Amino acid sequence: MKSIKKALMTGVSYMLPFIVVAGLCIAITGIITTYFHVESEALTLLNGFAWTIMGLIPAIFGAYCAYSIADKPGICAGFLGGYIAAFPILETTKASGFLGGLIAGIIAGYLVILLKKLPFPKVIDSLKSTIVIPLVSTLIIYFIMAYPIGIVIGGLNNAIINGLLAMSSNQMLAWLLGAILSVMVAIDMGGPLGKIAITFVFAVWSDPSGLGFMVNAAVFPGIMVPPLAAGLAAYLAPKKFTSSEKKNAPTAIITGLVGIGEATLPYAFRDPIRVIGCNVIGAGIGGALMMVFKLQTPGVSGIIGIPPASNPLLFTLCILIGVVISTVLLVIVKKPVSDDYVQTEEELDLEIKFD
Amino acid sequence: MKIVAVTACPTGVAHTYMAKQALEDAAAKLGHGIKVETQGAIGIENEITRADIAAADVAILAVEVGIAQSERFKNIKTVNVPVNTAIKSPEALLRKVEEALKNR
Numbered sequence: 001m002k003s004i005k006k007a008l009m010t011g012v013s014y015m016l017p018f019i020v021v022a023g024l025c026i027a028i029t030g031i032i033t034t035y036f037h038v039e040s041e042a043l044t045l046l047n048g049f050a051w052t053i054m055g056l057i058p059a060i061f062g063a064y065c066a067y068s069i070a071d072k073p074g075i076c077a078g079f080l081g082g083y084i085a086a087f088p089i090l091e092t093t094k095a096s097g098f099l100g101g102l103i104a105g106i107i108a109g110y111l112v113i114l115l116k117k118l119p120f121p122k123v124i125d126s127l128k129s130t131i132v133i134p135l136v137s138t139l140i141i142y143f144i145m146a147y148p149i150g151i152v153i154g155g156l157n158n159a160i161i162n163g164l165l166a167m168s169s170n171q172m173l174a175w176l177l178g179a180i181l182s183v184m185v186a187i188d189m190g191g192p193l194g195k196i197a198i199t200f201v202f203a204v205w206s207d208p209s210g211l212g213f214m215v216n217a218a219v220f221p222g223i224m225v226p227p228l229a230a231g232l233a234a235y236l237a238p239k240k241f242t243s244s245e246k247k248n249a250p251t252a253i254i255t256g257l258v259g260i261g262e263a264t265l266p267y268a269f270r271d272p273i274r275v276i277g278c279n280v281i282g283a284g285i286g287g288a289l290m291m292v293f294k295l296q297t298p299g300v301s302g303i304i305g306i307p308p309a310s311n312p313l314l315f316t317l318c319i320l321i322g323v324v325i326s327t328v329l330l331v332i333v334k335k336p337v338s339d340d341y342v343q344t345e346e347e348l349d350l351e352i353k354f355d
Numbered sequence: 356m357k358i359v360a361v362t363a364c365p366t367g368v369a370h371t372y373m374a375k376q377a378l379e380d381a382a383a384k385l386g387h388g389i390k391v392e393t394q395g396a397i398g399i400e401n402e403i404t405r406a407d408i409a410a411a412d413v414a415i416l417a418v419e420v421g422i423a424q425s426e427r428f429k430n431i432k433t434v435n436v437p438v439n440t441a442i443k444s445p446e447a448l449l450r451k452v453e454e455a456l457k458n459r
Contacts (some may be wrong), residue, residue: 006370006419006420007421008367009365009420010420010421012365013364013365013396013420014368016366017396017397064421067421068420068421069421071421071425096392129448223391242369242370243369243370243373244364244365244366244368244369244370247366247368247369248366266365266366338443350436350439350440350444350448351453352434352452352454352455353434354413354432354433354434354449354455354459355432355433355434355435
């Protein structure tokens, strides 16, 4: 378990710069295009490039999760497995996001450890690290991610979307649909559940009833509340956050404003139940309110969705309400980070084992 | 006791450097020699060389992420601790390590 947590942290550590770059490029190009009404092929290309970076993030995550477990030889299979998580192979399978990347990275890591132990005659020992380990590990990961994992996520995807479609035809349950979609996006911060919710939004995008733009509005709190709440809470309750979390707060807030939720991950990993719980409550309420007020937006993500919204003021208000609720909950519920300086070796509960 | 150490935390901007400072202060106070390499967001700083390792008695890895070039520490007694242990209880940590070395 401990090495899985370490793998997770390593993956996050290496993928963070990519998230920052992708987020800021999307932000800057989006803001210039939308607010300054500049039409430019250069901006569109840069924007597209930034989205490509986002697509690579599960691959980077998988690569360095595997690196943490198996060192350099793990990177190849980890990266490629994570890549499949973002860009599935079979037509009926669906993307599993960074969670798929995590699974790929962990499996790749332990697989490579196993392969390293294979006995090889000394003569061809160099073949082991140059050909055998990369090829065998990648092919095995390919089969696992393309087929079983992809199919499971694909099945999950279809089941959930059919359920959501059934719910969307019932006007009385609109608020519940909004809440569920928003919660799905908030709960895994870029993982498969959120991706399924977004797939549903695209599935009904062109529905004549305008449902597509309505459910699109509903997921905005799901995307924006977690990073904004985490970042703001770190400022408001400094005693309850570690220095890393406080230093990460500006990144979380800025990328959160442009609709990137991944910067919440470090906060969620350190204190999962409290952080995810509080985020989900605020996001759910925000999503429900969006549907109740029948708000729509064709915007893609983040604050870029505000100007084209059917009622920009109310739209912003719903997001703000979600952010405020989650921030307040986080500030109340989180425990202070202890600063005790342990003096004596008797008080230090640690057994020294030499590796 | 001569120590080499590496500190590394996920975000790599705060705890990594706090741990380095804590270990250096504790070592100075207790009279041990220490060289601390950090692997923060910016990469390796104050890199520990093979010569440093050959001259040292023990390596302390206060890390929460997989570190680069971990093969350097294959032939030296290594202690793995969470970064927070180095920050909060550096003196107790060093005393425990010294004790464990003596008892080997």
